[in-house]
Amino acid sequence: MKLKNIKISTQLQLTFGVIWVFILVLGLIAWRDTDKIAQQTVDMYNHPLSVSRSLSALREDVSTYQLEAKNNVFYASKKEQEAERIAFNIHITDAEQQFTILYSRYLGPRIDIDNAHKSFVVWKDLEDDVWKQKQIETGQINESLSRLGTHSDLVQAREQLTLSLNKMDAFAQNKADQFLTNASDLKRALNVQLAVFVICILLISIVIFLILSKSILTPLREMRDATSRFREGDLSARSTYVSSNALGRLAESFNELADTIETELTLNERAAQLAGVMLSEEDAHQFSHALLKSLIQHTEAIIGAVFLLNNEKTMYEPFESIGMNKETYHSFSALNYEGEFGMVLATRKLHHIKGIPKDSKMTFSTVSGDFIPREIITIPIIVKNEIAAILSLSSITRFSDGSLRLLDTVLVTLNARMEGILTYRKVVDFAKQLEIQNNELESQKRELAAQTSELTEQNVELAMQKKQLGEANKMKNSFLSSMSHELRTPLNSVIALSNVLSRRLSGKLSDEEYSYIGVIERNGKQLLSLINDILDLSRIEAGREEIRAHLFNMNDLIRDVVETIEPQSKQKKLKLIYIPNEALPEITSDYDKCRHILQNIVANAIKFTEKGKVEIRADRIVDAVQIDIIDTGIGIKAEFLPHIFEEFRQADGSNSRKYGGTGLGLAIAKKYANMLGGQISVESAEGHGSHFTFSIPVKLGAQVKTVDYQGISAPVYKPEEIQHESQKIDVTKKTILVVEDTEAIVIQLCDILETEGYHVMVAHNGQEALERISEQMPDTMILDLMMPEVDGFEVLRHIREEKISEHLPVIILTAKYVTKDELAFLTHNSIFQLIRKGDINKAQLLNAVIQSMLPADQEISNTTATPQQLRIPINERPTVLIVEDNADNMLTIKALLEDSCVVIEAEDGISGVELAKQHVPHIILMDIALPGMSGIEALHILRKNQKTKNIPVIAVSASAMKGDRESFLIEGFDDYVSKPIDSRRLDEVMHKWLQI
Numbered sequence: 001m002k003l004k005n006i007k008i009s010t011q012l013q014l015t016f017g018v019i020w021v022f023i024l025v026l027g028l029i030a031w032r033d034t035d036k037i038a039q040q041t042v043d044m045y046n047h048p049l050s051v052s053r054s055l056s057a058l059r060e061d062v063s064t065y066q067l068e069a070k071n072n073v074f075y076a077s078k079k080e081q082e083a084e085r086i087a088f089n090i091h092i093t094d095a096e097q098q099f100t101i102l103y104s105r106y107l108g109p110r111i112d113i114d115n116a117h118k119s120f121v122v123w124k125d126l127e128d129d130v131w132k133q134k135q136i137e138t139g140q141i142n143e144s145l146s147r148l149g150t151h152s153d154l155v156q157a158r159e160q161l162t163l164s165l166n167k168m169d170a171f172a173q174n175k176a177d178q179f180l181t182n183a184s185d186l187k188r189a190l191n192v193q194l195a196v197f198v199i200c201i202l203l204i205s206i207v208i209f210l211i212l213s214k215s216i217l218t219p220l221r222e223m224r225d226a227t228s229r230f231r232e233g234d235l236s237a238r239s240t241y242v243s244s245n246a247l248g249r250l251a252e253s254f255n256e257l258a259d260t261i262e263t264e265l266t267l268n269e270r271a272a273q274l275a276g277v278m279l280s281e282e283d284a285h286q287f288s289h290a291l292l293k294s295l296i297q298h299t300e301a302i303i304g305a306v307f308l309l310n311n312e313k314t315m316y317e318p319f320e321s322i323g324m325n326k327e328t329y330h331s332f333s334a335l336n337y338e339g340e341f342g343m344v345l346a347t348r349k350l351h352h353i354k355g356i357p358k359d360s361k362m363t364f365s366t367v368s369g370d371f372i373p374r375e376i377i378t379i380p381i382i383v384k385n386e387i388a389a390i391l392s393l394s395s396i397t398r399f400s401d402g403s404l405r406l407l408d409t410v411l412v413t414l415n416a417r418m419e420g421i422l423t424y425r426k427v428v429d430f431a432k433q434l435e436i437q438n439n440e441l442e443s444q445k446r447e448l449a450a451q452t453s454e455l456t457e458q459n460v461e462l463a464m465q466k467k468q469l470g471e472a473n474k475m476k477n478s479f480l481s482s483m484s485h486e487l488r489t490p491l492n493s494v495i496a497l498s499n500v501l502s503r504r505l506s507g508k509l510s511d512e513e514y515s516y517i518g519v520i521e522r523n524g525k526q527l528l529s530l531i532n533d534i535l536d537l538s539r540i541e542a543g544r545e546e547i548r549a550h551l552f553n554m555n556d557l558i559r560d561v562v563e564t565i566e567p568q569s570k571q572k573k574l575k576l577i578y579i580p581n582e583a584l585p586e587i588t589s590d591y592d593k594c595r596h597i598l599q600n601i602v603a604n605a606i607k608f609t610e611k612g613k614v615e616i617r618a619d620r621i622v623d624a625v626q627i628d629i630i631d632t633g634i635g636i637k638a639e640f641l642p643h644i645f646e647e648f649r650q651a652d653g654s655n656s657r658k659y660g661g662t663g664l665g666l667a668i669a670k671k672y673a674n675m676l677g678g679q680i681s682v683e684s685a686e687g688h689g690s691h692f693t694f695s696i697p698v699k700l701g702a703q704v705k706t707v708d709y710q711g712i713s714a715p716v717y718k719p720e721e722i723q724h725e726s727q728k729i730d731v732t733k734k735t736i737l738v739v740e741d742t743e744a745i746v747i748q749l750c751d752i753l754e755t756e757g758y759h760v761m762v763a764h765n766g767q768e769a770l771e772r773i774s775e776q777m778p779d780t781m782i783l784d785l786m787m788p789e790v791d792g793f794e795v796l797r798h799i800r801e802e803k804i805s806e807h808l809p810v811i812i813l814t815a816k817y818v819t820k821d822e823l824a825f826l827t828h829n830s831i832f833q834l835i836r837k838g839d840i841n842k843a844q845l846l847n848a849v850i851q852s853m854l855p856a857d858q859e860i861s862n863t864t865a866t867p868q869q870l871r872i873p874i875n876e877r878p879t880v881l882i883v884e885d886n887a888d889n890m891l892t893i894k895a896l897l898e899d900s901c902v903v904i905e906a907e908d909g910i911s912g913v914e915l916a917k918q919h920v921p922h923i924i925l926m927d928i929a930l931p932g933m934s935g936i937e938a939l940h941i942l943r944k945n946q947k948t949k950n951i952p953v954i955a956v957s958a959s960a961m962k963g964d965r966e967s968f969l970i971e972g973f974d975d976y977v978s979k980p981i982d983s984r985r986l987d988e989v990m991h992k993w994l995q996i
Contacts, residue, residue, distance in 0.1 A: 015208045022204065026197040033190035037183060048176030050105040054098040055169045061095040062123070062161065092124060108171040116164030123157035219247040223254055235262045267402060270298045271409045278417040284308075284425045288320035291391075291414075296322060299403035301377070301393035303364055307341075308389050308422075309334055316341070316390055324364060334387075341390055344378045348387060350407065351378045352399070364394060375399050379407065383419040491531070495524040497744045500751050503842075534664070540671045547675060548976075549700055550591045554618060554625050555580045557591065560984060561598045562616070568606050575613035576606070584618055587625060587698045592985070593672040594696060597680070600665040601629050601692050609633030609689070621695065624678070629692040636684040644682060645670040677701045731757045734853060737778035738762050739769040739795065740813065741787045749782065749813075752842045753849070766790025770798055773805060780852045785814040785822075793825060809852035809907070810931050811835060811885050831908075831931030835886025845887025847894060851907030852885075877902050878922040878994050883912030883938065884956065885930050892981050893925060893956075897990070909933025913941050916948050923993050925977070928957040936971045943972065952993045956981075 099120070102113050219241040229237035238258060239251035277294040281287040292304035303323035307316040318329045332341060340362065343351045353376040356362060363370040373394040381389040391414075498521040505514060562578050569576040605614040612632030619626055636644060645666050666680075673680045677697050684690035736758050740746050746762055753760050761778060763769035767790045769783070781799075785792035792812070799805040812826060813835045835848065880897055883906045884890040894903050904919055906912035909930040916924060924942070928935040935955065942948040955973035975989050 012212070015212060018208065019201065019205060022197065022201045026194070026201070029193050029197065030190070033186060033193065036186050037190075047105055047107045048172045048179065051102060051107075051172040052169060052176075054101040054105070055165050055172070058095055058098040058102075058120075059162075059165060061091040061098070062120070062158070064091050095120065102168065106168060106172070107175055108168060112164065112168050112171065116161060116168060119157055119161035119164050123161050126157050216247065219243070219251060223247075223251055226254065226258075230258055230261075235265065263402060267406055267409060270406050271413075274298065274406075274410050275413055275417075278413065282421070282424055284421050285320055287417075287421050289322070292320065292322045295391075295393060295407075298406060299393060300395045300397050300399050301403075302396060303373070303394040305329065305392045306389060307331070307392070309387065313386075319389070340376055341378055341392070344380045344390060345387060348380055348382065350380070350411065352376075352404065353378075354398070371396060377404075377407065379411065379414070381418045382415055383422060388422055389418055491524055491527055494744075495521060495528075497748065498524065500748050504751070530664075540668065540675075547590045547700070548592065549588055551586055551588050552591050553586050554584045554627075555582070557595055558598065558616060558618060558627070561595060561602055564599060564984070565602050565606060568603070569614065572606065572610070574606060574609055574611070576602075576616075577613055578616040578618075581618050584620060584625060585698055587696065588700055589676050589696055590672075591988075593676060597669040597672050597694060598627065598629075600669045601680075601694065604665060605629055605631035605633060605690065605692070612689075620698075623699070624695045624697045626693060626695045629694070630689065632689045635686045635688050635690055636682070637686045641682065641684065645680065732759070734780070735759045735761060735776065735778045736849060737769065737772055737781040739764075739766070739781065739787070739792065740784045741765060742784070745784075745813070749845070752845055756846055758849070766792065766795040769795050773799060773808075777804060777808070780809045780811065780849055782811045782813050785812060793822070796826070796831065811848055811852065811887070811907070812929070812931070813886075826929055826931075826934075831885065831929070835888055842888075842891065845891060847890045847905050848885055848887030848907050851890070851905045851911065854911070879904060879919060880990075881906060881912065881916055881919065881921040881924045883907075883909065883924060883930065883935065884927045886927070889927070889956070889979060889981065893986070896981065896983050896986055901990075907931075909935060909938035913938050913948075916942055916951065917945060920947055921951065923990070924951055924953045925956050926953050926973070928955060939972060954989055954993075 099113065099117050102116075103110075106113055219239075222241050223239045226237045226239045235258070238255045241251040242248060243251075274291075274294050277290045278287065281290050288306040292306065295301060296304050303321075305321035305324055306319045308319040309315075310317050314334055315331045316334055317331045318326070321329055332339060334345070337343070337345045340351075340353060356373055356375065358372060360372055362376075363372050374396050375394070375398055377393045377399060379391040379393075380387045381391060383389075498517050502514075502517045502521065505517065558578055559580065562576060566576055602614065602616065609631045610633070614629065614631045617628040617630070670680050673694065673696070677700060679693075679695050681693045682690060683693075736753055738746060738749050738753075738760055740749065740762070741764050746764075750760050750762065761772055761776070763772050765787045769781075770790070772778075773781075783792045783795060792814070796810060799808055799810070810831045812831050835845075878901050880901045881904045882890060882893050882897075884893065885907050890905060890907070894905070897903055904915055904921060906915045907930075910932045912924070912926065912930070912935075913933070926935040926938060930938065933941075935957075939953055942951065942953065952974040953972075954975045954977055956977050957979060975992070977986055977989055
């Protein structure tokens with residue numbers, strides 16, 4: 001077995017095994033020689049050293065014994081002699097022990113020890129005899145000593161003992177020298193052996209290293225060189241090392257890896273070439289031809305064909321081929337999976353047919369004849385999840401694995417490229433069609449050019465019309481802003497004069513004639529209501545109508561509507577039925593709009609019902625409240641139902657219709673319901689009554705935009721008892737200048753004021769008013785704003801510039817809608833009060849005039865109540881401060897409240913602040929446009945004062961447009977009441993804040 005075929009692990013194990021054997025042998029030799037050295041040391045100790053020590057001890061015992069024998073002569077008593085005798089015996093015993101050691105350790109002739117022992121015994125016996133024979137008495141000591149030192153046998157024995165001991169001592173010394181020499185020789189031999197073995201181990205290790213280096217490093221270098229050549233591009237580089245060991249297997253693995261990489265690179269190169277071929281052509285035929293040519297070149301195929309799916313998606317038509325006879329090149333069905341292509345259509349995957357028998361009927365016709373393929377590869381080309389084409393390759397030999405892998409590799413690219421080619425083909429076809437169409441469109445273009453010119457002119461006209469519409473819209477807004485003045489001015493004359501006639505002719509006419517005046521006044525008010533409806537609709541359509549969210553009980557609202565409408569039902573002898581549903585929840589919505597909706601629907605039901613009843617039902621449906629209004633009236637025709645909620649639409653629009661109306665009520669109700677997130681629907685049949693359903697959510701949706709007019713609720717203060725005695729005014733000495741261009745209003749005002757005894761001067765325009773003031777300064781001036789020549793604004797500016805008239809109380813009387821800028825001007829010029837023209841109340845007017853002439857009273861101190869007093873029922877009559885410059889409005893509010901409240905009147909903001917500080921009322925009704933100091937300015941002053949800062953202040957204004965109302969409502973007023981004053985709305989506010 002060759003060394004290179006031995007496993008690397010085995011070679012390393014053998015190498016380390018040999019080294020370990022040498023190390024073991026070296027250790028054994030070292031152990032053996034070390035044992036010898038140790039034995040030499042032990043022998044040296046056990047023999048020469050032990051013998052020398054025993055001989056020394058023996059000599060010492062003999063010498064001591066002899067010396068004690070001499071000293072014993074001097075002992076007189078027997079006791080001392082006996083003690084000395086015991087000491088002699090101890091030395092004799094020790095001497096015997098030393099002879100025992102000599103017998104065991106002495107390496108010389110045993111005869112030497114025997115002779116020495118005999119000499120010792122002889123000497124000892126002689127000494128004993130001398131000891132026994134001596135008679136030591138007093139005077140014989142010298143004789144005894146002489147006998148011990150001169151006894152011949154004793155001396156001879158002692159000398160013989162000494163010679164024997166010296167002989168053994170000399171032998172022991174010689175033996176020690178011999179041991180030392182042997183140890184030195186053993187050391188030298190051990191050093192030589194160790195050196196020889198170390199050298200042998202080193203030599204053997206070097207030999208083994210060289211052998212291993214040759215068997216391991218040589219193949220590694222060879223594989224490294226092959227790897228380097230392969231990395232540098234020599235794909236044929238392979239390792240030539242052949243062995244059955246690990247390095248041989250490593251070389252074999254490297255060669256396999258190199259073969260795989262070479263195959264992959266070759267495959268990728270061919271795939272890249274195919275991709276290049278596929279990208280080089282755009283035309284479908286040229287692309288297919290180049291593709292087949294390249295595939296045949298890189299595979300073992302000799303025939304290739306491409307079939308395309310036709311536009312009807314039913315057949316695959318022959319498109320391109322190489323090597324096939326086109327006469328036998330047929331199409332096949334895309335719906336029936338037939339022939340060699342059936343499996344491809346069924347599985348939508350590449351299909352490889354192998355091992356076709358030689359007697360197979362599957363033949364291909366070529367120029368040179370028919371042939372039977374050995375293998376067929378069919379490739380589906382999928383475009384947008386559809387087999388758009390099929391590519392077929394046939395070979396008379398076997399397709400190699402490399403060819404199959406090449407086809408798998410390029411399949412995705414082939415599908416994508418074929419999709420692009422087919423798309424491009426469609427684009428080309430489409431472009432050709434477009435070219436034809438473009439030729440047709442070119443002629444149309446010339447026609448369109450002429451039309452474009454016409455459209456340009458039309459666009460210019462439309463732009464002008466758009467501009468005109470914008471201006472018209474501005475004019476519409478301006479019209480809506482001034483409508484309250486232009487429409488109400490003549491209406492105010494009608495209402496005012498009818499009111500004058502009603503007072504003057506009371507009791508002077510017959511009842512029938514006197515009722516005519518009531519008809520005039522009532523119809524004037526109806527016309528005013530119609531104007532208000534038109535304004536409401538205009539605000540809704542302009543998106544300027546706001547939603548005021550309140551928490552209220554739906555039962556209360558329905559009862560309120562029923563109480564309002566009930567007189568009409570009683571007049572027509574109809575039953576108006578509503579049974580309160582106590583399960584109804586409180587809802588958060590706009591109370592006024594909900595009331596408007598219900599009142600309109602119920603009023604319509606009463607209006608169109610001649611007999612029977614009108615029933616109202618209310619229930620909670622999930623998160624909404626549903627109110628049903630059911631009547632037994634005339635009903636509505638089916639063709640009119642879709643239009644019932646449209647503006648100015650009525651079921652009966654003929655001139656001979658029985659029921660009047662403008663058709664705005666339900667339209668406004670529908671729009672209000674939509675604003676609140678609710679719905680109104682109707683079911684009706686002619687002659688069978690109507691069923692209206694109004695549903696309103698319990699809470700306003702997040703998409704519904706609301707405006708909070710509540711401000712910050714303040715606690716109510718309980719004032720001290722207020723003296724209600726007004727300062728006496730001699731009205732006959734007071735002069736009032738009325739500046740008004742409308743004769744009817746002048747007549748009404750003069751009638752009211754002169755009846756009370758005032759001296760009235762009249763000016764019909766601004767210029768005349770200035771002249772009258774220059775002639776005589778009035779005590780109060782009632783000023784209209786809209787007048788010819790010099791208007792009221794100019795008159796006001798002029799009188800405020802004059803020192804003499806800068807503090808003249810001015811009461812503004814107008815039907816004009818006052819804008820923000822105009823209101824700011826009036827406030828800046830300290831008007832006393834602003835009164836809307838219309839149904840002027842005599843008491844209110846007189847009160848405003850009186851208040852304008854009253855001097856300011858002194859402040860009185862007061863103790864405030866705690867915040868917990870808010871909304872606590874007041875047992876006594878609450879005190880209400882009305883700050884209103886319009887006498888009619890003042891009288892109206894006073895008439896509504898004086899039965900239940902103590903009323904304090906202030907005609908401007910300044911006096912309102914002073915009276916509030918003086919009396920500290922429970923609640924303040926504050927007009928906005930006040931002379932001298934506006935209601936907003938007065939509110940700010942009240943909020944800064946410690947005594948008045950928490951009094952509820954209710955804004956009272958006739959402003960109708962959203963933007964104007966917000967300008968003062970968000971200033972901090974606690975609530976809002978609109979003009980004309982609605983008694984129910986006023987009662988609601990008073991109850992809310994005072995619970996009266």
